[in-house]
Amino acid sequence: MIPPLYWNAEGHVDLLDQTQLPVAEVWLEIKTVEAMAEAIRSLRVRGAPAIGIAAAYGVVLALRDDPAQPQNAVQTAIDALTTTRPTAVNLFYALDRMQAVLDTHPDATTGYLRMALLAEATAIEAEDQASGRRLGEHGVPLFQEGMGVLTHCHAGGVATSGYGTALAPLLQAHVQGIGLHVFVDETRPLMQGSRITAWELGKAGVPATLITDSMAAHVMQQGKVQAVIVGADRIAANGDVANKIGTYALAVLADAHGIPFYVAAPLSTIDFDTSTGEGIVIEERKAQEVTHGFGRQTAPDGVQVYNPAFDVTPARLVTAIITEHGIAEAPYIDTFEGWRERQQNQPSLR
Amino acid sequence: MIPPLYWNAEGHVDLLDQTQLPVAEVWLEIKTVEAMAEAIRSLRVRGAPAIGIAAAYGVVLALRDDPAQPQNAVQTAIDALTTTRPTAVNLFYALDRMQAVLDTHPDATTGYLRMALLAEATAIEAEDQASGRRLGEHGVPLFQEGMGVLTHCHAGGVATSGYGTALAPLLQAHVQGIGLHVFVDETRPLMQGSRITAWELGKAGVPATLITDSMAAHVMQQGKVQAVIVGADRIAANGDVANKIGTYALAVLADAHGIPFYVAAPLSTIDFDTSTGEGIVIEERKAQEVTHGFGRQTAPDGVQVYNPAFDVTPARLVTAIITEHGIAEAPYIDTFEGWRERQQNQPSLR
Numbered sequence: 136m137i138p139p140l141y142w143n144a145e146g147h148v149d150l151l152d153q154t155q156l157p158v159a160e161v162w163l164e165i166k167t168v169e170a171m172a173e174a175i176r177s178l179r180v181r182g183a184p185a186i187g188i189a190a191a192y193g194v195v196l197a198l199r200d201d202p203a204q205p206q207n208a209v210q211t212a213i214d215a216l217t218t219t220r221p222t223a224v225n226l227f228y229a230l231d232r233m234q235a236v237l238d239t240h241p242d243a244t245t246g247y248l249r250m251a252l253l254a255e256a257t258a259i260e261a262e263d264q265a266s267g268r269r270l271g272e273h274g275v276p277l278f279q280e281g282m283g284v285l286t287h288c289h290a291g292g293v294a295t296s297g298y299g300t301a302l303a304p305l306l307q308a309h310v311q312g313i314g315l316h317v318f319v320d321e322t323r324p325l326m327q328g329s330r331i332t333a334w335e336l337g338k339a340g341v342p343a344t345l346i347t348d349s350m351a352a353h354v355m356q357q358g359k360v361q362a363v364i365v366g367a368d369r370i371a372a373n374g375d376v377a378n379k380i381g382t383y384a385l386a387v388l389a390d391a392h393g394i395p396f397y398v399a400a401p402l403s404t405i406d407f408d409t410s411t412g413e414g415i416v417i418e419e420r421k422a423q424e425v426t427h428g429f430g431r432q433t434a435p436d437g438v439q440v441y442n443p444a445f446d447v448t449p450a451r452l453v454t455a456i457i458t459e460h461g462i463a464e465a466p467y468i469d470t471f472e473g474w475r476e477r478q479q480n481q482p483s484l485r
Numbered sequence: 486m487i488p489p490l491y492w493n494a495e496g497h498v499d500l501l502d503q504t505q506l507p508v509a510e511v512w513l514e515i516k517t518v519e520a521m522a523e524a525i526r527s528l529r530v531r532g533a534p535a536i537g538i539a540a541a542y543g544v545v546l547a548l549r550d551d552p553a554q555p556q557n558a559v560q561t562a563i564d565a566l567t568t569t570r571p572t573a574v575n576l577f578y579a580l581d582r583m584q585a586v587l588d589t590h591p592d593a594t595t596g597y598l599r600m601a602l603l604a605e606a607t608a609i610e611a612e613d614q615a616s617g618r619r620l621g622e623h624g625v626p627l628f629q630e631g632m633g634v635l636t637h638c639h640a641g642g643v644a645t646s647g648y649g650t651a652l653a654p655l656l657q658a659h660v661q662g663i664g665l666h667v668f669v670d671e672t673r674p675l676m677q678g679s680r681i682t683a684w685e686l687g688k689a690g691v692p693a694t695l696i697t698d699s700m701a702a703h704v705m706q707q708g709k710v711q712a713v714i715v716g717a718d719r720i721a722a723n724g725d726v727a728n729k730i731g732t733y734a735l736a737v738l739a740d741a742h743g744i745p746f747y748v749a750a751p752l753s754t755i756d757f758d759t760s761t762g763e764g765i766v767i768e769e770r771k772a773q774e775v776t777h778g779f780g781r782q783t784a785p786d787g788v789q790v791y792n793p794a795f796d797v798t799p800a801r802l803v804t805a806i807i808t809e810h811g812i813a814e815a816p817y818i819d820t821f822e823g824w825r826e827r828q829q830n831q832p833s834l835r
Contacts, residue, residue: 157782157783157784157785157786158781158782318791320699321673321775321783321784322699323671323673323697323698323699324697326783326784329775329776329783329784329788330783330784333784333785333788334784334785337785337787337788342789343788343789344789344790344791345775345776345784345788345789345790345791346775346790346791346792347673347674347698347730347731347775347792348673348697348698348699349670349672349673349698349699349730349731349734350730350731350791350792350793350796351734352731352733352734352737352796353730353733353734353793353796354791356733356796356797380697380699380700380703381697381699381700381702383702383703383706384699384701384702384703384734384738387702387737387738387741388734388737388738390741391737391740391741425671425679425695425696425697426679426695428778428779429778429779429780429781429783430779430780430781431779431780431781432507432508433507433671433676433679433680433779434507434671434676434679434680434683434684434695435506435507435683435684435687436507437687438507438679438683438687438693438695439692439693439694439695440694440695440696441668441694441695441696441700441704442696442697442700443700443703446700446702446703446706447706
């Protein structure tokens, strides 16, 4: 288990600066809401569940310096953290829960409010850990000895509370002695695959080969890949999946090669208010990520760049969606709603 | 038309230093055989046709300083230039033609020999230009006003005598006032798309948008692309196409989106001795191109890397192949053989 951050008993967050991976493993002391907002915005912490957990602890930091009006300070923190990233539904889910704690304590002292908020942030993190463990267990049976598995971007430990989503079944299979070989897309422009997934798999001792995104079709053509598994930033109620740019390409390529395409995500990633992928807003990021890849200019001055951070894979290309509740297949909405109902009746499973 | 070099009337070659693209457009004055050999060896001029033309003009430079024994000086130049690059067939083809000129003028004066060599070098360049122009003209009717066209890697002017292959129809369409928008894959790992294709299209004033390779499927899904066109490194007799890694992915994606997939290449790229793509050996290159692609390490130490330079696209995914002789569709072999026969009967078309 590789967590992206820890709540430090001294009242701050120790956060792994993922932008410095894989060259350096640097832990930052995050002591203010602003520092946490910056860390989220700059992708020092990234991955939808990790962002939610980071934001939740970020809210607690608003009370670190004993503000005169604690409720106002917390509200300001929630508002500021809400604007850090536009797409990750876990961010809003976590902040909604922190908002509910604030709303139920309009007159609490700073000390009491801090305790309540910290308990809620800790619960969000613990629930994600339990969910990651269950998700991994549900996914393991999809993978058999000797399979090549392709993954994209990073949906591992540091993107969540430590277990990951797409990597969770692969890591659990590895622990159970099932020999898999993972092909890791480097994932331009920000190289989360080569920087983080390859690093995590290396730490866990899982055999892996790094490729550029443009090589995925070629390794499928050569029969080296028997399954694709990715995470998700947001899943519409019908099973359309928003995930890192390049995911949709893999789904089309897997379909063309007769390879199953799996998505692994906690139920919190499913946005029941968004009926299809068409309703998902796709964040566009700065041209510099493409033109100045890692400190060196690789495109002419003034070139026009299109840099969407995500794409949407239609449910018809998704073989199955693995969650902490089990494995869903099309039509997704029925299974999702059953899980939601069960979750609402068993709050401990949320 | 963007040529990689010009013969300067003052008796030297002005050569674009492609190693400095896209950050700087530096033109070198190449005045000696040694300087030309260095430029070829250091990839300041690259692309098989461009290397041949550079070497031919390089031979002429042997006579710049009126050597006492002009025939000896030219022979020394040909021998030196022959060793600059090991595989580009155009290099040997061009130097063979310069050798023939030398052999037919054993007693010519320096002035006369220089004139004859310069005429041959100019002819080699002019034939490549004519072939590029014809390829472009044949391709233009495939593109209509308002189309979005996706290309991969670099198959443009500075790799040839100025017209390029995949870019030739697009540049000619632009000159004819047909409004196209080109999406340029950056083309990891070596970034020929962002470094050179985006630069050439910018110089030519062709509207273009740079994307990462992983975004190609997404722009197709959004209806922004109505055609894909790429070059080729080698085409088997049945129409299977070996080209820069990532090309096969685009062919599968284009097929899935109902978008035509075109390949542009001179007839000399068709390898009649290789019946299908299975016979094409794929070069594997160093891991560092993937792990240290931007002057900075982007993957963990010791990671395993697979770095094939090319992939093979089966003919069934290729809508048409555009050459200087016209447009071929499946079954390719019949058309290819007709062209070869015509070319053998009309040497001026070579």
